[in-house]
Amino acid sequence: MTEREQWMLKRKQKRIRLIQIAKYIGCSISLLSRWECNTCEISKNKLDKYKQFIEIYKSD
Template sequence: MNIKDVYFLKRRQKKISMQKIAKYIGCSQSLISRYETGDCGMSESKIGLYREYIDTYKK
């Protein structure tokens, strides 16, 4: 399991929508979906924001 899979599982466990992360990062929801499925990559800065949002998310 790679780090991308770990964060995908964390996002699902915390019930964070792709829409919320996309708004925080400033990208489309489809980019998040394609990143998580491995269809495309994201810039390092966007990956950092993606991980930051998941790590610091509180309900």
């Protein structure tokens, strides 16, 4: 399992939607989707924020 797949699995287990992360980072949903599907790259800054959001996310 790749690192991308591991992060996507963590995101889905916490029931985090891409729109939530996209708003937090300030990027498009499609960018995150394409990154998770391994069809594009994102900047280190955006990747760090993506991971940070998943790590600190607490559901309501």
